[in-house]
Amino acid sequence: MSSLLSIQDLKVAFRTGKVDGVQQRALAVKGVSFDIPENSTVALVGESGSGKSVTAMSILNLLPDNAERSGQILFQGRDLLTTPLRQLQGIRGKDIACVFQDPMSSLNPVFTVAQQLSEPLIKHLGLTPRQALARAEELLNEVGIPEPKRRLHAYPHEMSGGQQQRVMIAMALACEPKLLIADEPTTALDVTIQRQVMDLMRKLKDKMRMSMLFISHDLGVVGEISDHVVVMRHGEIREKAPVADIFKAPQDAYTKALLACRP
Numbered sequence: 001m002s003s004l005l006s007i008q009d010l011k012v013a014f015r016t017g018k019v020d021g022v023q024q025r026a027l028a029v030k031g032v033s034f035d036i037p038e039n040s041t042v043a044l045v046g047e048s049g050s051g052k053s054v055t056a057m058s059i060l061n062l063l064p065d066n067a068e069r070s071g072q073i074l075f076q077g078r079d080l081l082t083t084p085l086r087q088l089q090g091i092r093g094k095d096i097a098c099v100f101q102d103p104m105s106s107l108n109p110v111f112t113v114a115q116q117l118s119e120p121l122i123k124h125l126g127l128t129p130r131q132a133l134a135r136a137e138e139l140l141n142e143v144g145i146p147e148p149k150r151r152l153h154a155y156p157h158e159m160s161g162g163q164q165q166r167v168m169i170a171m172a173l174a175c176e177p178k179l180l181i182a183d184e185p186t187t188a189l190d191v192t193i194q195r196q197v198m199d200l201m202r203k204l205k206d207k208m209r210m211s212m213l214f215i216s217h218d219l220g221v222v223g224e225i226s227d228h229v230v231v232m233r234h235g236e237i238r239e240k241a242p243v244a245d246i247f248k249a250p251q252d253a254y255t256k257a258l259l260a261c262r263p
């Protein structure tokens with residue numbers, strides 16, 4: 001099975017200011033290695049502060065300026081860690097797309113849903129504005145937004161949190177990425193809406209030939225969607241295994257503790 005993305009010995013440190021003229025650093029990710037095979041979903045789990053988001057944001061270099069990364073992140077044969085920003089911008093949203101916990105961190109409040117969905121279609125796929133609008137309507141329909149034609153002209157704040165997250169998912173999928181990074185995509189939502197968005201993610205996973213890095217602090221949620229699980233704690237990998245093994249025969253004490261916490 002070939003890997004779509006291969007993370008090798010990733011370390012991420014944050015410069016946290018100077019003490020007596022000496023630069024201080026906090027190591028958030030301490031040498032993490034794992035692969036995401038083609039057409040499969042890898043879950044990254046662990047309690048808050050484990051370094052899951054920092055690992056995910058390293059992939060597309062979305063970290064703040066005080067971050068320093070080392071190691072390798074191989075995507076289709078090239079190392080994303082050393083890929084120049086201009087080339088990385090061509091990959092972002094096209095080959096690799098992201099959905100974050102808070103949809104409003106990615107949706108622009110001053111543009112309509114139609115404008116935001118059209119942008120990647122025009123930029124990356126070369127569609128005309130008219131073609132992009134038609135495709136945007138299809139995408140809204142695919143993610144289960146009722147009356148998609150009408151909702152195209154809504155602004156993000158006119159939609160519920162669950163609908164905003166659906167729009168984010170539609171945007172992420174617009175260019176049929178090879179890899180979707182979903183960082184706690186349901187955590188900010190009400191429980192019933194979480195369920196609906198998870199069902200949507202699972203349906204899309206089965207339908208589209210893409211890989212996914214699915215991040216959650218909740219091992220129960222992860223069991224529904226992933227093929228492989230990577231358990232992280234304090235910036236290190238504690239265990240990585242196929243999902244069935246994690247649930248049936250966890251090896252690490254921390255994985256066992258996470259399993260015991262499930263409702």
Ligand code: ADP
Nearest residue numbers: 014026028047048049050051052053054055064
């Ligand atoms: P998780 O997603 O697993 O909850 P994060 O990846 O967000 O955890 O954070 C891992 C660690 O990195 C935490 O200790 C956090 O405080 C630290 N961290 C994250 N962003 C920054 C930053 N910009 N500057 C300094 N430390 C940071």
Ligand code: MG
Nearest residue numbers: 052053054184
């Ligand atoms: Mg996080």
